Amino acid sequence: MWRPRNRWAYAVPVIGVAAGLLFGVSAATSQGSDLRPGTRDLVQVVQDGNHRVAKQAATVASLQTQVAQLGKQDAPGSTKLKKTIRTSDGYADTAGLSEVTGQVVTVSLNDSSRDPSTLPDGANLDWLVVHQQDVQAVVNALWAGGASAMMLMDQRVISTSAVRCVGNTLLLQGRVYSPPFVIKAMGDPAKLKKALDDDPSVQNYKAYVSLAGLGYDVSTSSKETFPAYQGALDLKYAKVKEAAQK
Template sequence: MSNGRLPPLAWGSATLVVCLVAGLLLGTTRGVSDGSELRASDSPRLSDLVRVAQSESDDLAATRDALTMQVAQLQSGAATDDDKVAAVLDQLTALEDPAGLTERQGAGVTVTLTDAPRDDDGRYPADASPDDLVVHQQDVQSVLNAMWAGGAEAISMQDQRIVATSAPRCIGNTLLLHGRTYSPPYVITALGDPAKIAESLDAEPGVRVYKQYSTRYGLGFLQQAGSDLTVPAYTGGAAAR
């Protein structure tokens, strides 16, 4: 009966075969990779992609501003020589404010949203999940919806004017708005009757849920009325993102 072990000669032959196969594999791998690492990670992180996109957006915005100045100069020259052109430009100027293309000032309400801070020992509450402790896209959208419903005449977030095509979006733990990324705190300002806007914020279901999480986990919610607030003009392209 065999004891299941190979004789020394068989072991030597097996070892030789293994070495030959290993050498063949190494040689094939080097040829395929051309001497480089096969599994080298060339997939950039999402945050890196966002930074690159923002840099490109900034460059394009500078080009856009320069072209806008050239167009304005050409329009001004054409209006001087043509009354019809001047009339059309007057109509366009009248539409700038409703379109959000002019800065606005007045009374209103500012809401500031922030992520939950850590405890004194540097930890988060034991019963909280990571999603419970950060400001989400739906939280921002709930505040914006409530402000519009409360009769806001103009709204800004951070240093950007919110227009009909604006779409704040969460990218990881940051917010993407009009091609730029922002981290908390998120400051949202609405011009209008402070009392009506405040009443609308109190009635908005999404805001009420956020306030519950604020009480339980420490998410920041600061609401302040003001008599002399400023909302900047929209400076983006025709299709805001």
């Protein structure tokens, strides 16, 4: 006896074809990648950002070199330009815009690894972390000690460079760094070390080296080379908003 086919007998093949079509479209769209990637952790985000900034900095350095080379080429009526370039070249070393070599004092600041329970009575967790003012104190002391050039981590800095910390990380010219924070200053090692020893803010930091186990290390090298400064030269500052006239 003939029996009518169940409606599922028709639905199942249709569903199977539709599912196969969806898989095919997804595969073609993703091209082997994840269409819904998981949320990246903060470390990966920071690393990706640092990579992009470093790549852009390399591009800027290349363009700056090309501009300098083109500016120095002989051209009709360029006497004034060449004179200006010679003048600017004379200030390049002082401004930090050229590569320099000399004796270097290196200062390393690091967070403490001590167990908070071992801290003295009245202490708090801030004692265990290197703060912005600590890095700034070392930088200022080294400038005051006659530093002719300076590096902070792997970047050349100048007297107008801003030292900013976000939490226990250092933000410098668009890149983020974790401790230990390394500051290198070129100049007379004896004068630079004396400036560190005499600076009240550095003395205050060194007090917490014994109290809380913060890291503080000073070393010297007879010869190192610093690259030219590659950051922005224009200054950004706050402006006072004029009151509306009545």
